[in-house]
Each structure stands twice: as structure tokens, then as C-alpha cells.
Amino acid sequence: MAIEQDEIEKIAELARIRIGDDQIGQVTQRITEILGMVDQLQAVDTSDVEPMANPLDATQRLRADAVTEVNRREAFQAIAPAVENGLYLVPKVID
Amino acid sequence: MQWETVIGLEVHLQLATVSKIFSGSATTFGAEPNTQASAVDLAMPGMLPVLNEQAVHFAVLFGLGIGAEIGMRSVFDRKNYFYPDLPKGYQISQFQHPIVGTGTFEIQLEDGSTRDIGITRAHLEEDAGKSLHEDFHGQTGIDLNRAGTPLLEIVSEPDLRSAAEAVAYLKAMHSLVTYLGISDGNMAEGSMRCDINISLRPVGTETLGTRAEIKNVNSFRFVEKAIHHEFARQADILEDGGKIVQETRLYDADKDETRSMRSKEVANDYRYFPEPDLLPIVIEDDYVEALRQQLPELPVQKRHRFVEQYALGNYDANVLASSRELADYFEAVVAGCGDAKIAANWVQGDLLGQLNRSELSLGASPVSAEALAGLITRILDNSISGKIAKQVFEAMWQGEGSADEVIAARGLQQVSDSGELESMVDEVIAGSAAQVEQYLAADEGKRKKLVGYFVGQVMKLSKGQANPKMVNELLAKKLS
Numbered sequence: 001m002a003i004e005q006d007e008i009e010k011i012a013e014l015a016r017i018r019i020g021d022d023q024i025g026q027v028t029q030r031i032t033e034i035l036g037m038v039d040q041l042q043a044v045d046t047s048d049v050e051p052m053a054n055p056l057d058a059t060q061r062l063r064a065d066a067v068t069e070v071n072r073r074e075a076f077q078a079i080a081p082a083v084e085n086g087l088y089l090v091p092k093v094i095d
Numbered sequence: 096m097q098w099e100t101v102i103g104l105e106v107h108l109q110l111a112t113v114s115k116i117f118s119g120s121a122t123t124f125g126a127e128p129n130t131q132a133s134a135v136d137l138a139m140p141g142m143l144p145v146l147n148e149q150a151v152h153f154a155v156l157f158g159l160g161i162g163a164e165i166g167m168r169s170v171f172d173r174k175n176y177f178y179p180d181l182p183k184g185y186q187i188s189q190f191q192h193p194i195v196g197t198g199t200f201e202i203q204l205e206d207g208s209t210r211d212i213g214i215t216r217a218h219l220e221e222d223a224g225k226s227l228h229e230d231f232h233g234q235t236g237i238d239l240n241r242a243g244t245p246l247l248e249i250v251s252e253p254d255l256r257s258a259a260e261a262v263a264y265l266k267a268m269h270s271l272v273t274y275l276g277i278s279d280g281n282m283a284e285g286s287m288r289c290d291i292n293i294s295l296r297p298v299g300t301e302t303l304g305t306r307a308e309i310k311n312v313n314s315f316r317f318v319e320k321a322i323h324h325e326f327a328r329q330a331d332i333l334e335d336g337g338k339i340v341q342e343t344r345l346y347d348a349d350k351d352e353t354r355s356m357r358s359k360e361v362a363n364d365y366r367y368f369p370e371p372d373l374l375p376i377v378i379e380d381d382y383v384e385a386l387r388q389q390l391p392e393l394p395v396q397k398r399h400r401f402v403e404q405y406a407l408g409n410y411d412a413n414v415l416a417s418s419r420e421l422a423d424y425f426e427a428v429v430a431g432c433g434d435a436k437i438a439a440n441w442v443q444g445d446l447l448g449q450l451n452r453s454e455l456s457l458g459a460s461p462v463s464a465e466a467l468a469g470l471i472t473r474i475l476d477n478s479i480s481g482k483i484a485k486q487v488f489e490a491m492w493q494g495e496g497s498a499d500e501v502i503a504a505r506g507l508q509q510v511s512d513s514g515e516l517e518s519m520v521d522e523v524i525a526g527s528a529a530q531v532e533q534y535l536a537a538d539e540g541k542r543k544k545l546v547g548y549f550v551g552q553v554m555k556l557s558k559g560q561a562n563p564k565m566v567n568e569l570l571a572k573k574l575s
Contacts, residue, residue, distance in 0.1 A: 087231070
């Protein structure tokens with residue numbers, strides 16, 4: 001399966017990864033090679049194999065519903081670039 | 096052209112756990128910003144999620160409540176998008192294998208008819224934080240207290256056909272989840288929010304039109320208004336020969352309009368993949384059976400029982416069964432007075448009316464179920480008329496004591512003494528020569544109307560305390 005360069009550009013944007021114009025061709029080429037490997041895997045007959053969501057042969061352990069964390073806002077906000085009135089400040093985002 | 100509205104709803108329900116879904120932070124509403132945001136909620140490097148068992152318990156209870164298939168092996172996925180109130184850059188959600196599968200849900204409409212609405216699925220996920228866009232010198236303030244709060248997203252089939260049906264669905268859902276005790280259902284605090292998927296198609300056709308999604312509507316009234324508005328917008332476009340663009344829109348309650356959230360269009364590609372930090376959740380049959388045993392009587396069952404056991408109409412039964420508290424109150428009144436029909440009228444009319452006007456919840460009602468039953472008992476044994484009863488209720492509401500105390504203190508006891516009534520009737524007849532003449536000249540049919548005048552005068556004379564049945568009998572005798 002081949003992938004087009006504009007698809008690579010879209011995925012890069014969604015993942016917030018910048019790929020330079022000089023690199024985009026190479027990245028497209030490499031991802032196409034990876035997809036080739038995936039195609040090869042897809043060709044294997046897996047009708048008898050149960051789908052796997054996690055490689056560990058275990059199931060999720062659960063914790064009791066109890067508050068175990070204390071307020072550590074001061075420590076966390078000491079390393080934040082900008083805070084005000086207990087809020088973290090970020091560049092303006094609005095729809 | 097006649098258009099049919101097709102609506103599907105996604106309800107985001109905040110589950111009533113004390114701690115978050117993947118961390119031990121508190122979920123208390125209204126705390127100081129970021130005081131309930133731990134290293135896990137802030138997405139500090141190396142932090143790992145650990146699932147809250149109560150969230151799983153509540154999700155399964157919900158599934159049983161709508162008779163759905165329970166996902167005996169469900170999987171968490173990462174839903175990827177960038178927004179500052181989502182510090183990890185992904186939301187942990189469920190995509191391919193949700194914890195609750197397909198089910199059905201009965202709703203009742205205003206006219207008392209019922210409809211079954213399909214539930215596609217319900218899955219567990221974490222909430223994001225909150226962005227505050229005002230007052231930060233052109234910057235955005237982020238509060239992560241809400242980040243990681245457990246949500247159950249309940250997705251309906253596109254089975255709803257009007258704003259009224261959508262509201263009926265939400266009310267029924269609210270009632271179900273509060274019966275189950277899995278959410279406080281407090282909409283003002285955001286415990287139940289909904290996304291509305293809406294499209295139009297010509298009446299009589301089957302193909303679904305292109306839909307718009309209206310995000311984050313948080314009250315029954317806004318749901319109704321948003322749907323009306325969106326219907327008008329789409330109908331205008333279609334009738335002008337235009338095409339609906341599939342997009343996310345925001346309902347602005349102040350302006351009563353929906354508008355496009357353009358920035359979300361590009362990002363609407365979440366690249367889900369299984370969450371490697373969490374193992375699949377496996378639920379055992381025994382666990383499901385144990386929860387099934389714990390299910391309370393649900394609103395729909397209670398409604399059907401009220402119709403059968405108390406011979407109530409569908410509408411009354413639906414109102415009274417809408418909350419567990421109200422249903423219990425009603426049943427206590429019935430137990431105390433023995434007349435379900437009158438109890439239903441008083442609870443729905445006078446009691447709920449007063450509670451609304453006083454902005455009180457049922458739990459804070461100054462008139463208990465037993466006290467209301469005491470009042471109704473006095474109507475039933477003819478101690479007071481229905482009209483006087485309203486006055487007594489008012490006094491009870493003001494804290495003047497039980498019905499009997501109010502009746503005694505104010506001297507409201509109905510006059511059923513025939514001698515006393517007779518003298519009042521005589522007095523009225525004596526003072527109404529013209530009306531008597533008119534009455535005697537009238538035919539049988541007209542007389543029935545004219546007698547009302549005399550009854551009214553006697554009631555006036557007795558300050559409303561005369562026994563109306565006896566007054567009628569006495570008048571019939573005296574005027575013939």
C-alpha cells in the first residue's frame with residue numbers, strides 16, 4: 001500500500017510534527033516501506049487467532065474508589081511557565 | 096417541502112465516584128482551581144493510569160438498567176487531539192470494545208404514548224479540564240480539576256424525531272441514572288451534558304441527510320431551543336437548494352443560535368489506538384449477576400406499576416415515577432390516606448407547585464407525606480371541602496401545624512349540621528325572591544344551572560364551610 005505525500009503532511013499536522021520540505025519525500029518513502037511490512041502481515045491467515053489488545057496476558061487490576069491524592073498545586077505550579085489565580089496560563093485558544 | 100428531523104444524542108454523564116477514573120484525586124465540584132489535579136491528571140512524565148472499580152461498577156449498572164449487552168471484555172483506547180485542557184494530548188476513552196453494548200430505552204411523550212429508543216453503546220472515558228478565556232490579558236487560564244473525572248458517554252441511535260422527543264429522552268435518562276445512583280444528574284454543574292446530532296430528510300424518505308453536531312448543551316431547555324434553531328437553519332439551506340456541511344456547531348444560549356466551530360473541522364481525526372498503559376477489563380458473569388440483584392425498581396417499571404396498582408393515567412404515573420424521592424413521597428401519601436387519585440393530584444399540583452415557587456427540593460418540603468395524607472383524609476371524611484383544603488395546605492406550608500391543628504385553630508371544620516345548614520338555606524331563599532321566581536318558572540334543564548346561584552350564596556354565607564352535598568340536597572327539597 002502506498003501513501004501519498006499529502007496524507008503524510010496531514011498526519012504530521014495532526015500529530016504536531018514539523019517535517020521540512022527537504023525531508024518529506026524521504027519520510028513518505030520510509031512510511032510506505034513500513035506499510036509494505038504491514039501488508040505482508042495482513043496476508044497472514046488470522047481467522048483462528050483472537051485479537052489482542054495488549055501483549056501482556058493479564059487483565060486490568062482495579063483500585064478502590066478513594067481519594068488518595070493531596071493538594072500539591074504549589075509544587076506543580078512552581079515549575080509552570082505562567083500561572084495566575086491558581087490557573088495555568090497558556091497562549092489564547094478559542095473557537 | 097415537509098421535513099422530518101432525525102436526531103441522535105450523545106449524553107456525557109459524570110459518574111458519582113469520589114475519586115477520578117485513573118487517579119486518586121478528588122472529584123468534588125467547585126474546589127479552588129487545580130487543587131484536585133494530581134501528577135496523573137497533569138500528565139507528568141512516567142505517570143500511569145489505574146482504573147477506579149466504582150466507575151466500572153456504575154457503567155455495568157447502567158448497562159443492566161437499559162437491558163444492554165455488557166462488554167465482558169472491554170478495551171480502553173487513546174483518542175488523540177491537542178488542546179491545552181488535555182495535558183496528555185489524548186483522552187483515554189473506549190472505541191472498538193465499549194463496556195456497554197446495544198440496548199433499548201423506553202421514553203414517554205407528553206400525550207402519554209411511549210417509544211423505544213435504541214442505545215448504540217455506552218463507554219467509559221475521562222473528562223478534560225476547563226479553559227477560561229476571559230480576563231487573562233489575552234491568555235487562556237487552565238483549570239485541571241475536572242481532568243480525569245469519570246464519564247459514561249451514552250450514544251443513542253438516530254431514533255428521535257423532534258425536540259420534544261429529545262427532551263423526553265433526556266428526562267427519562269436523567270431519571271434512570273439518578274434511580275441507579277450512578278450520577279447526581281446535576282445539569283447546572285455539568286454532570287449531564289449532551290451533544291446533538293441532527294439532520295433533515297423529506298418526510299416519507301429513509302435515507303439519512305448530512306448531519307451537524309451541536310456540542311455541549313447542558314439543559315433540557317437549551318436542547319429544545321438548539322434543535323428548533325438548527326432545524327430552521329438546515330431547512331432554509333435545503334430549500335434554497337443548498338447542501339448541509341457535516342460540521343461541529345456550538346449552541347449560543349445568549350443569542351439563541353448555533354454557529355460553526357471551524358477549528359475543530361481539521362482536528363476531527365482522532366487516530367484511535369489501544370491504550371498501552373491499561374490492560375483489557377474483564378468482567379465475570381458472577382459480578383454482573385450480583386449487580387443485577389441489586390437493581391432497584393426502575394422508572395419505567397415503577398410507572399407501569401403505578402398505572403396498574405393505582406389506576407393512574409400514563410402522564411401522572413410518568414411524573415410521579417420520575418424521581419425515586421417523589422415516587423416514595425407519593426406512595427407514602429397513598430398509604431396514609433388510601434386514595435391514590437386524590438393523592439396524585441395533590442402531590443403533582445399543590446405540592447410540586449409550592450416547591451417550585453419556593454425553589455425547594457422535595458427533601459426540604461415543610462409538608463411531609465404523612466402530613467399531606469392527614470389533610471387528604473379530612474377531605475375524604477368530609478370534614479373540609481377541597482377548596483378549604485387549599486387554605487389549610489397553605490397554612491401547613493407556613494408551619495402552622497398539622498391539618499387537624501389548622502382546621503381547629505381556624506375553625507374551618509365543614510358545617511354538616513343539618514339544622515344549621517337548613518337555616519342558612521332558608522335565609523338565602525328568603526333574600527332571593529327574584530331568583531326563586533325565575534327558578535320556579537324554569538324547566539328542568541335550566542333549573543340545574545340556576546341552582547348554582549343558591550349554592551354559591553349559601554357557601555358565601557358559611558364562609559365556604561358548608562357541606563356542598565348537603566346544601567344541594569336541602570335546596571332541591573326546599574325549592575321544589
